[in-house]
Amino acid sequence: MKRMDDRKNTYYEGIFKAAKENNRKKFRKLFLKLHTNDQVELFHLLYPEKRKKVESFLEPAEFADLFHYMEIDNVVNFLSYRDDEESQVFLNLLDAAERSRVEEMLAYEPETAGSVMTKGFISVYPEHTVQQTVEMVRTFAKEAEMVYYIYVLDTASRLVGILSLRDTTLNSEVTKVRDVMLT
Missing domain, CATH: 3.10.580.10 (CBS-domain)
Structure with missing residues (x-):
């Protein structure tokens, strides 16, 4: 298990280095080989200024694919700090049900209970x-x-x-x- 973690960390370091060096081609090659769950994990490990770089390195549709694997409150948090036009581009890439749930939570002010509460239940x-x-x-x-x-x-x-x-x-x-x- 430790060997697998070491390989994963080494792979992630290669992606971090490509982002730091503004090497879009290398970043995309490494990042897009990851399973989507690993892409989400890596995205959350990045500092906010590096997350913006990831957004610019990926096509909107590729980046929107990550939304299908993120918790809805993380998607809402991400979109709440974008201008309306930019948010709409991402919202349009979601299916109708997901878009509706995200738009409902975006209606709340950032960092209020309504914007971070979990609405799903069993x-x-x-x-x-x-x-x-x-x-x-x-x-x-x-x-x-x-x-x-x-x-x-x-x-x-x-x-x-x-x-x-x-x-x-x-x-x-x-x-x-x-x-x-x-x-």
Whole structure:
């Protein structure tokens, strides 16, 4: 594992060096070979002034691809410091659902609770089993960003209880949510 980390760090250093030297061609060659998750990780490791350089080295569509892997609050933070015209270019590259979520959060002033809150959550019905709940968490955890509780809703989408992740690990797979949820 350490050997893999050393290789990754060495590779990242090559990208950092290319950015520092304004070597767009080398930067693009190395950066675009990375998996998108690694691109996002590397982007967050850069100082703000180097992030601007990354933006200029990549085509808008290439840079917008990173947005699909970033947490929505990071995308909002990134766009909130751009002028309207520049932000619109990036927003137009997102699919309609993502664009709508980002625009909703951009409506809040930067650094307010509304601009950084997580709006995604996972919900299940009382008649679901613990196993079905675990499968829902696996399927939707990325969109929910932080999963500590699963919300239990009735058929009218009203909150009737909560279930912690701990509850899902301590109970049998066939246990019904209604039997272990907190009301």
